[in-house]
Amino acid sequence: MDSSTTEQLGKEVKEALERGDTAGAFEKVKKCLSDVENTPLNVAITGESGSGKSTFINALRGLGDEDEESAKTNVVETTMKPTPYPHPKNKSVTYWDLPGIGTPNFKANAYLDKVQFQRYDFFIIIASERFKENHILLAEEIQKMKKKFYFVRSKIDQDLQNSQTRRAKTFNEKKILDTIRQDCFNSLKCYFKYITGDSVFLVSSFQPEKFDFSRLLKTFEEELQGHKRYVYLRALPNISSQAIQMKKQALESTVALVALQASAVSIVPGLSDVNEILSLSYHIKGYVESFGLDEKSLSNLAERSGRSNLKHLMKSPFVIKEITYNLVSRELEKRNGAAYMIAKRFFSWFPLLSAVVSGPMSATACSDLLYSALNEIADDAKVALEAAFGCSE
Numbered sequence: 001m002d003s004s005t006t007e008q009l010g011k012e013v014k015e016a017l018e019r020g021d022t023a024g025a026f027e028k029v030k031k032c033l034s035d036v037e038n039t040p041l042n043v044a045i046t047g048e049s050g051s052g053k054s055t056f057i058n059a060l061r062g063l064g065d066e067d068e069e070s071a072k073t074n075v076v077e078t079t080m081k082p083t084p085y086p087h088p089k090n091k092s093v094t095y096w097d098l099p100g101i102g103t104p105n106f107k108a109n110a111y112l113d114k115v116q117f118q119r120y121d122f123f124i125i126i127a128s129e130r131f132k133e134n135h136i137l138l139a140e141e142i143q144k145m146k147k148k149f150y151f152v153r154s155k156i157d158q159d160l161q162n163s164q165t166r167r168a169k170t171f172n173e174k175k176i177l178d179t180i181r182q183d184c185f186n187s188l189k190c191y192f193k194y195i196t197g198d199s200v201f202l203v204s205s206f207q208p209e210k211f212d213f214s215r216l217l218k219t220f221e222e223e224l225q226g227h228k229r230y231v232y233l234r235a236l237p238n239i240s241s242q243a244i245q246m247k248k249q250a251l252e253s254t255v256a257l258v259a260l261q262a263s264a265v266s267i268v269p270g271l272s273d274v275n276e277i278l279s280l281s282y283h284i285k286g287y288v289e290s291f292g293l294d295e296k297s298l299s300n301l302a303e304r305s306g307r308s309n310l311k312h313l314m315k316s317p318f319v320i321k322e323i324t325y326n327l328v329s330r331e332l333e334k335r336n337g338a339a340y341m342i343a344k345r346f347f348s349w350f351p352l353l354s355a356v357v358s359g360p361m362s363a364t365a366c367s368d369l370l371y372s373a374l375n376e377i378a379d380d381a382k383v384a385l386e387a388a389f390g391c392s393e
């Protein structure tokens, strides 16, 4: 969540409090959180048939080919209709699998009309070999529509493997990657003035923790603004410690609001039957899932990386144990301290509002718990990643 949103919210909350309208102030906090969390982000993935679009979408969604909700791979798509794939945990983020662009009479503007180009925040153009005329025509048309696009060169693991098989003695990974990058750059540079070698991202959707996948995710983050940036970060796949860190920071930016919302149930009329502890449990569960540490995701990760078990390396009680009412109440009692200072620094109006909460626990205690839970869950996510792939950077 960005500082202008917080500033605006702070102003409105203060005004409501000055009028003595505490319930109204909390309503504003609640609405702000809901607006931030439900901002839609739509990303279009396009390229020739078989270039790896669906597999790439699964990697972005943190899913393997065999997961229930994954996009079907290796099936020839004949439909002209874009297929939406919502992020499994963050439904406001949708990746769209667009129809292939390989037909001989390809008309970029008609294609973009058909797929309703206005719907997308940005486009990813994938090629598993060279970028060809159709990719360039499409990118030029996207540019005319004032939308952003990114060039992704897929199946890099396959290139490396082929080369290793054919030229085992002289195999040099860096040299091959440089050659592919230069080759992509050469085919694009005369059409796009500002393009550099770094504008092409070399990825393997089978090994997203390697090559340029992480740099690609960071680039999206740098170019997105406001709420869209927040929902994007929340939906990041946990493929590097950098991605985990970015996600943690995004989630931290809403801790104070989540804490206020949880504790406000004791003063807002009509909400009295909603339990604060349940609200906290719900959010902490969300953190565990978001970092891929729930039972299912963790065992998928162990399987993918050939480890028998990763759970024994985890330290946070919220990862080790089931998140129950009792666990959250116990942890709430145990923790307090420095985290409150963070909320205070970022949200000058936070203490003012939390002071009026007279429930069984304060907003401050809630935010302490959420901050520390988030930190230790993110730490566990880094440990799991390091143990799984040994390359967390």
Ligand SMILES: Nc1nc2c(ncn2[C@@H]2O[C@H](COP(=O)(O)OP(=O)(O)OP(=O)(O)O)[C@@H](O)[C@H]2O)c(=O)[nH]1
Residues within 6 Å of the ligand: 048, 049, 050, 051, 052, 053, 054, 055, 056, 072, 073, 074, 075, 076, 077, 100, 154, 155, 156, 157, 158, 203, 204, 205, 206, 207
């Ligand atoms: N080695 C390797 N194979 C990949 C990668 N990405 C995709 N593939 C394989 O390439 C084939 C096609 O992948 P899909 O993801 O189905 O390609 P697509 O672009 O969605 O294809 P259509 O839906 O037919 O347009 C499948 O056999 C994938 O397993 C990758 O990063 N590395």
Ligand SMILES: [Mg+2]
Residues within 6 Å of the ligand: 053, 054, 055, 072, 073, 074, 075, 077, 097
């Ligand atoms: Mg497909």
